[in-house]
Amino acid sequence: MKTLLDERNLPALARGCAVLGAGGGGDLHLGTLMALQAIHDNQAVPLVDLDELPGDGLVMVCGELGTPIVSSEKIENGAEGRRLREYVESLWGKPVVALMSVEIGGWNGLLPVAWAARMGLPVLDADGTGRAFPEVQMATMSLAGVPSSPTVMTDERGSVIVLRTPTDKWTERLARATAVELGGVAAIAGYNLTVARAREATVRGSVSLAIEIGQAIEAAPGDPVDALVDKLGAFRLVAGKVLDVERRTTKGFVRGSVVVEGLGDDGGRLVRLELQNENLVALERGEVLASVPDNISVLDSATADAISTEMVRYGQRVTVIAFPSAPVWRTPRGIEIVGPRAFGYDFDYVPVEEIFRGRSRDR
Amino acid sequence: MKTLLDERNLPALARGCAVLGAGGGGDLHLGTLMALQAIHDNQAVPLVDLDELPGDGLVMVCGELGTPIVSSEKIENGAEGRRLREYVESLWGKPVVALMSVEIGGWNGLLPVAWAARMGLPVLDADGTGRAFPEVQMATMSLAGVPSSPTVMTDERGSVIVLRTPTDKWTERLARATAVELGGVAAIAGYNLTVARAREATVRGSVSLAIEIGQAIEAAPGDPVDALVDKLGAFRLVAGKVLDVERRTTKGFVRGSVVVEGLGDDGGRLVRLELQNENLVALERGEVLASVPDNISVLDSATADAISTEMVRYGQRVTVIAFPSAPVWRTPRGIEIVGPRAFGYDFDYVPVEEIFRGRSRDR
Numbered sequence: 012m013k014t015l016l017d018e019r020n021l022p023a024l025a026r027g028c029a030v031l032g033a034g035g036g037g038d039l040h041l042g043t044l045m046a047l048q049a050i051h052d053n054q055a056v057p058l059v060d061l062d063e064l065p066g067d068g069l070v071m072v073c074g075e076l077g078t079p080i081v082s083s084e085k086i087e088n089g090a091e092g093r094r095l096r097e098y099v100e101s102l103w104g105k106p107v108v109a110l111m112s113v114e115i116g117g118w119n120g121l122l123p124v125a126w127a128a129r130m131g132l133p134v135l136d137a138d139g140t141g142r143a144f145p146e147v148q149m150a151t152m153s154l155a156g157v158p159s160s161p162t163v164m165t166d167e168r169g170s171v172i173v174l175r176t177p178t179d180k181w182t183e184r185l186a187r188a189t190a191v192e193l194g195g196v197a198a199i200a201g202y203n204l205t206v207a208r209a210r211e212a213t214v215r216g217s218v219s220l221a222i223e224i225g226q227a228i229e230a231a232p233g234d235p236v237d238a239l240v241d242k243l244g245a246f247r248l249v250a251g252k253v254l255d256v257e258r259r260t261t262k263g264f265v266r267g268s269v270v271v272e273g274l275g276d277d278g279g280r281l282v283r284l285e286l287q288n289e290n291l292v293a294l295e296r297g298e299v300l301a302s303v304p305d306n307i308s309v310l311d312s313a314t315a316d317a318i319s320t321e322m323v324r325y326g327q328r329v330t331v332i333a334f335p336s337a338p339v340w341r342t343p344r345g346i347e348i349v350g351p352r353a354f355g356y357d358f359d360y361v362p363v364e365e366i367f368r369g370r371s372r373d374r
Numbered sequence: 375m376k377t378l379l380d381e382r383n384l385p386a387l388a389r390g391c392a393v394l395g396a397g398g399g400g401d402l403h404l405g406t407l408m409a410l411q412a413i414h415d416n417q418a419v420p421l422v423d424l425d426e427l428p429g430d431g432l433v434m435v436c437g438e439l440g441t442p443i444v445s446s447e448k449i450e451n452g453a454e455g456r457r458l459r460e461y462v463e464s465l466w467g468k469p470v471v472a473l474m475s476v477e478i479g480g481w482n483g484l485l486p487v488a489w490a491a492r493m494g495l496p497v498l499d500a501d502g503t504g505r506a507f508p509e510v511q512m513a514t515m516s517l518a519g520v521p522s523s524p525t526v527m528t529d530e531r532g533s534v535i536v537l538r539t540p541t542d543k544w545t546e547r548l549a550r551a552t553a554v555e556l557g558g559v560a561a562i563a564g565y566n567l568t569v570a571r572a573r574e575a576t577v578r579g580s581v582s583l584a585i586e587i588g589q590a591i592e593a594a595p596g597d598p599v600d601a602l603v604d605k606l607g608a609f610r611l612v613a614g615k616v617l618d619v620e621r622r623t624t625k626g627f628v629r630g631s632v633v634v635e636g637l638g639d640d641g642g643r644l645v646r647l648e649l650q651n652e653n654l655v656a657l658e659r660g661e662v663l664a665s666v667p668d669n670i671s672v673l674d675s676a677t678a679d680a681i682s683t684e685m686v687r688y689g690q691r692v693t694v695i696a697f698p699s700a701p702v703w704r705t706p707r708g709i710e711i712v713g714p715r716a717f718g719y720d721f722d723y724v725p726v727e728e729i730f731r732g733r734s735r736d737r
Contacts (some may be wrong), residue, residue, distance in 0.1 A: 066375070168540050169539075169540045170537070170538060170539045170540060170544055170548065171537075171538040172535065172536070172537055172538070172548060173535070173536040174533070174534075174535055175533060175534040175535070176532075176533045177531055177532045177533060181531070181533055185533065185535065185552060185555055185556075187555075188551040188552060188554065188555040189548060189549065189552065190549060192547050192548055192550075192551040195546075275447050
């Protein structure tokens with residue numbers, strides 16, 4: 012066991028999940044309260060490494076799918092995780108030995124902790140993206156050839172849907188339509204796999220990384236944004252205030268754009284973020300400052316807390332940063348699945364550090 | 375065994391299914407060709423009564439869900455029925471002894487015959503509506519307390535979706551969203567049940583009735599519409615030509631209205647039909663001539679062939695008839711599920727024979 016997830020490190024984990032979420036993944040405030048309550052009512056959750064578990068052990072890869080903001084009002088009834096587990100165990104014919112977040116970013120980084128506390132299971136120090144992405148097929152398991160099928164979904168009313176599909180994109184289509192019909196979000200377990208396969212098909216160490224990120228902010232002796240930028244090796248895209256937000260919730264996603272007006276040293280600059288659940292692209296005068304798969308985060312300039320795409324609003328003082336994605340997303344296959352063109356943009360991916368080469372890192 | 379379904383009686387069955395379909399249920403021409411081919415390539419299909427089968431035998435209740443017209447271009451690959459059966463048998467842990475149409479009306483009255491021919495299984499002389507209705511919960515099994523869950527869906531690409539829901543209306547919602555995402559229609563098996571339960575929860579004899587209806591038209595010595603009206607004890611709502619059609623395919627249904635202008639004895643009359651996959655209501659000067667659950671059919675005035683809501687078009691010479699639904703739909707619970715108010719109309723159901731009492735039956 013690497014550590015116990017409990018009330019001491021959960022707030023740091025939540026802050027880290029928000030930063031890694033690239034703007035996506037929903038309301039961490041509510042998520043933190045729910046995980047703390049689950050741990051208080053039951054037990055702390057062991058965080059374990061893949062090497063600590065037997066190779067043939069079954070990992071349930073889980074989280075929530077849909078429009079993140081909906082989770083703030085459409086709250087789970089507490090039985091969703093157990094119900095997913097029951098069906099996953101029945102489909103695979105063996106017990107689940109650990110839960111893993113399908114994505115560490117946002118609320119999905121905490122939800123499996125809440126479920127694991129109620130079930131007495133450990134959580135893996137790994138996830139399926141190293142950040143958050145909006146669609147099912149955008150997972151390292153898909154890259155590694157682990158099928159999303161069979162995928163199990165459930166909701167607070169007790170419906171259970173099992174999807175078997177020919178491709179992970181079909182899982183995305185059917186799971187999205189199902190989540191929309193269930194009210195906007197649903198609990199989901201897909202890409203379930205053995206520990207042995209997970210060793211090659213996941214982003215390892217991402218829960219520990221999220222805790223470290225949160226602790227770096229908490230323990231910052233000076234400016235917490237400085238501390239976070241140092242910790243991540245991030246690039247500052249702009250510091251200023253939110254000038255405009257255009258946002259709509261449609262077909263199971265939140266889409267839109269955010270314009271940040273530079274202040275101080277960045278006076279006169281306008282940086283535009285485009286989003287689909289997550290921040291996808293940062294543009295200035297038509298030039299790309301950063302893009303998927305690299306992580307673009309909007310931080311509160313005073314506290315360094317990441318602000319989700321659904322909570323960002325006019326007048327907030329923010330610093331926008333970008334930092335490299337997990338290496339697997341920067342391979343040709345990775346870029347095919349989650350690069351700019353996968354989201355409909357007509358330009359090629361350039362790593363954020365190449366874009367900033369020659370520029371001042373702290374422009 | 376009551377009879378063998380083969381090339382001799384299949385055309386009559388198809389004509390009968392069209393009449394019982396109340397305008398719904400899709401393209402019988404294509405459906406007839408597919409069923410004939412399946413029988414030609416494999417074997418004729420025994421039509422059996424529920425009393426011929428063991429009480430604990432499992433009946434697969436099946437058909438297609440979605441926008442009927444889509445079936446004309448999105449054709450099955452032939453494996454759908456077998457795949458549904460495989461999952462139904464696995465979920466129930468026993469073999470399927472017979473197939474039953476979820477609804478006798480339209481293409482769904484023939485599809486299980488095609489599937490049964492390929493599998494070497496009999497088809498039950500019964501169905502789940504006695505006509506066609508647009509939504510999943512509008513089934514006699516639902517009235518009798520047989521749950522639609524678990525429902526299995528599949529399509530020509532090989533996806534398999536298993537739905538478990540708290541209510542049959544939730545099955546409708548999730549199955550509809552799934553069918554839309556799969557392209558507009560999907561193969562479905564829900565309300566699967568034992569022979570013993572089917573004896574109390576279905577409309578019995580409906581396949582035989584459909585064949586008799588078709589044969590009455592085929593064998594008519596004079597006007598086939600007269601022969602059909604006699605056979606059904608139907609009421610003529612109007613005879614004339616189609617003056618206007620307003621129709622849109624949306625959210626997995628076809629919706630709209632049809633106006634028929636009276637000719638000859640009916641000169642000067644205008645009768646308006648409103649539809650959701652099926653003909654729901656017939657109105658004249660704001661008065662109801664007939665409504666769900668009673669069956670409203672638009673017939674070709676020359677041949678007495680029923681014209682589906684998706685094939686009706688300007689200029690066709692038609693006779694609109696109405697006849698009583700299966701008795702179970704005329705009970706208070708039945709009217710609650712499939713009466714006018716269940717479709718959003720603000721008036722109470724009056725049986726068609728009461729509306730026409732005092733009027734000339736052949737007005």
